[in-house]
Amino acid sequence: MSFKKNVAIFGAGKIGKLVVNLLSSCSDYEITVYDTSKENAKKAAFNQISGKILDNVSYDAADFMDPKSIERALQNKNYVLSCAPFYCNKGIAEVARNLKVHYLDLTEDVKTTSAIKELAKNAQNAFIPQCGLAPGFITIVAHDLANEFETINSIKMRVGALPKFPHNKLKYNLTWSTEGLINEYCNPCEVLHNGKLELVPPLEGLETLSIDGDEYEAFNTSGGLGTLAESFANKVKHMDYKSIRYPGHREILQILLHDLKFIEDRDGLKKIFERALPHTMQDVVIIFVTVTGEKNGQFSQKSYAKKIYHSVIGEEHWGAIQITTAAGICAVLDLHANSELPKSGFIRQEDISYDKFIKNRFGKFYS
Numbered sequence: 001m002s003f004k005k006n007v008a009i010f011g012a013g014k015i016g017k018l019v020v021n022l023l024s025s026c027s028d029y030e031i032t033v034y035d036t037s038k039e040n041a042k043k044a045a046f047n048q049i050s051g052k053i054l055d056n057v058s059y060d061a062a063d064f065m066d067p068k069s070i071e072r073a074l075q076n077k078n079y080v081l082s083c084a085p086f087y088c089n090k091g092i093a094e095v096a097r098n099l100k101v102h103y104l105d106l107t108e109d110v111k112t113t114s115a116i117k118e119l120a121k122n123a124q125n126a127f128i129p130q131c132g133l134a135p136g137f138i139t140i141v142a143h144d145l146a147n148e149f150e151t152i153n154s155i156k157m158r159v160g161a162l163p164k165f166p167h168n169k170l171k172y173n174l175t176w177s178t179e180g181l182i183n184e185y186c187n188p189c190e191v192l193h194n195g196k197l198e199l200v201p202p203l204e205g206l207e208t209l210s211i212d213g214d215e216y217e218a219f220n221t222s223g224g225l226g227t228l229a230e231s232f233a234n235k236v237k238h239m240d241y242k243s244i245r246y247p248g249h250r251e252i253l254q255i256l257l258h259d260l261k262f263i264e265d266r267d268g269l270k271k272i273f274e275r276a277l278p279h280t281m282q283d284v285v286i287i288f289v290t291v292t293g294e295k296n297g298q299f300s301q302k303s304y305a306k307k308i309y310h311s312v313i314g315e316e317h318w319g320a321i322q323i324t325t326a327a328g329i330c331a332v333l334d335l336h337a338n339s340e341l342p343k344s345g346f347i348r349q350e351d352i353s354y355d356k357f358i359k360n361r362f363g364k365f366y367s
Contacts, residue, residue: 004027004028004029004030004056005028005029005030005078005079005337006029006030006032006076006077006078006079007023007029007030007031007032007077007078007079007080007081007333008032008033008034008073008074008077008079008080008081008101009023009031009032009033009034009044009080009081009083010034010035010062010064010073010080010081010082010083010084010088010092011034011035011064011082011083011084011085012033012034012035012037012040012041012043012044012059012083013035013040013083013177014176014319014321014322015083015106015132015176015322015325015326016033016035016044016083017043017044017322018313018318018322018323018326019081019083019326019329019330020033020044020045020054020057021054021313021314021316022313022326022327022330022362023056023330023333024054024055024056024057025314026361027056028334028337029056030056031054031056031057031058032057032058032059032060032073032077033045033057033058033059034059034060034061034062034064034073035059035061035062036061036062036063036064037061038059038060038061041059041060041061042059044059045057045058045059048316049314049315049316060073064082064084064085064088064091064092065088065091067091067094067095070091070092070095071095071098071099074095074096074099074101075099077099077101078101078102078337079101079102079103079104079333079336079337080092080096080101080102080103080104081104081105081329081333082103082104082105082106082107083105083106083329085177085179086107086108086109086112086179086180086183087109087112087179089105089107089109089112089116089129090112090115090116090119092105093105093115093116093119093127094119096125096127097119097120097123097125097127100123100124100125101125102125102126102127102128102336103116103125103126103127103128103129104128104129104131104329104332104333104336105128105129105130105131105329106130106131106132106136106325106328106329107129107130108130108132108134108135108180108183108184108222108223108224108226109180109183109187109223110187110190110222110223112129113129113130113226113227116129116346117129117227117346120345120346121345121346122345123344123345123346124344125344126336126341126342126343126344126345126347127345127346127347128332128336128341128347130226130227130349131328131329131332131333131349132324132325132328132329133159133161133285133287133321133324133325133328134157134159134223134224134226134241135223135224135225135226135227135228135349136226136325136328136329136349137287137324137328137349137357137366138157138159138224138241138287138289139157139225139226139227139228139348139349139350140349140350140352140353140354140357141287141289141304141354142155142157142228142289142291142350143228143231143349143350143354144353144354144355145289145291145302145303145304146232146236146291146293148291148295148302149291149293149294149295149300149302150293150294150295150296151293151294152232152235152236152237152291152292152293153236153237153238153292153293153294153299154236154237154238154239154290154291154292154293155228155232155236155238155239155240155289155290155291156239156240156242156288156289156290156291157224157225157239157240157241157242157288157289158209158218158241158242158243158244158286158287158288158289159224159241159243159244159285159286159287159288160216160218160243160244160245160285160286161175161176161283161284161285161286161320161321161324162175162244162245162246162283162284162285162286163175163280163282163283163284164280164282164283164284164309164310165280165282166246168276168277169248169252170248170249170252170253170277171245171246171247171248171249172245172246172249172277173277173278173279173280173283174273174274174277174278174279174280175279175280175281175283175319175320175321176321176325178270178273178274179270181273182266182269182270182273183222183223184202184221184222184223184224184243185202185203185221185222185253185257186202186222186257186263186266187202187222187223188200188201188202188222189201189202189220189221189222189223189240189241190222190225190229190241191220191225191229191238191239191240191241192229192232192233192236192237192238192239192240193237193238194237194238195233195234195235195236195237196233196234197229197230197233200220201220202219202220202221202222203219203220203221203250203253203254203257204219204220205218205219205220205240205242206218206219206250207219207242208247209244209288211286211288211305211307212307215247216244216245216246216247216286217244217245217246217247217248217249217250218242218243218244218245219242219243219245219250220240220241220242221241221242221243223241224241224242224243225239225240225241226348226349226350227348227349227350228348228349228350231348231350244286244288256269256272257269280319281310281317281318281319281322282310282319283309283310283319283320283321284307284308284309284310284320285307285308285309285320285321285323285324286306286307287304287305287306287307287308288303288304288305288306289303289304289305290302290303290304291303306366308320308323308324308365308366310323311323313365323365324365324366327362327363327364327365327366328363330362331357331360331361331362331363332352332357334360334361334362335352335356335357335360340353340356
């Protein structure tokens with residue numbers, strides 16, 4: 001990297017705070033973290049151990065729904081990393097295009113990604129959405145596995161961010177964005193069936209699986225395929241994405257969403273979740289990908305399975321979902337800043353090399 005890159009980080013929540021910490025640990029980036037509350041932005045820029053503001057970090061307030069506020073924040077910036085709620089991202093991306101600032105986000109929202117893809121057409125800056133865990137890293141893994149096959153029959157992608165010590169009937173704690181979680185449970189899910197893109201209902205397709213002797217269930221949730229379904233249309237017979245949960249979780253969701261009709265009252269469901277489900281940073285992220293197809297003239301299968309646990313980074317304790325999500329967007333930023341990705345336009349997660357990602361100083365958290 002020939003000179004320091006100026007990076008704006010939008011959102012000072014659980015993920016944004018770790019993104020700030022990871023990027024400040026190297027000398028290649030000058031970071032400004034923004035939040036709707038300047039006090040929250042300051043907390044994200046503050047090192048609890050030293051009692052000082054992190055190296056190479058400043059902070060300020062910004063309104064992520066106000067184009068003029070976004071424009072002020074992005075002056076003289078090379079990159080914007082959006083860790084803000086998904087509904088802010090289209091507006092942020094529009095300003096980034098006008099100012100030729102490279103744009104990365106963590107969204108799993110399908111409509112948001114479609115809008116950003118449109119903005120990326122003929123753009124002089126890069127647009128890299130979905131840089132988190134799923135879509136994100138799981139997309140990179142699935143594409144890498146699929147490249148080993150001459151023809152592909154199926155790609156199955158499974159991810160769960162679960163509490164290590166569940167104690168309620170849902171066997172679940174809040175570990176990330178409540179809005180994102182509810183979107184997964186309520187929005188239609190993309191699948192490939194006989195090579196064609198189809199939409200199926202969330203919570204359907206229940207299956208059981210065992211990983212390292214532990215029993216789980218998995219079911220359809222929205223957004224996890226990212227752009228991979230479009231990339232593999234007519235090349236793969238079947239592809240789907242499902243969320244992993246402890247057994248019994250889906251049955252209670254069915255009661256909440258359909259019997260009690262909270263699918264029509266997402267704000268009400270958010271209030272229930274945030275009132276009744278404790279937040280935890282003692283969590284585990286489970287990643288499981290299986291590809292089947294023709295390989296060396298034989299019908300073959302290859303799988304990738306990984307568990308990533310909460311841990312200490314820089315003398316602070318971070319949750320597994322924080323680590324995997326923040327490491328994802330930081331690694332992609334690093335790869336682009338080092339000219340290992342296309343300079344401009346729309347960049348899909350499947351355009352990113354697994355080997356380069358996993359060898360990156362931030363991607364190593366996945367290994």
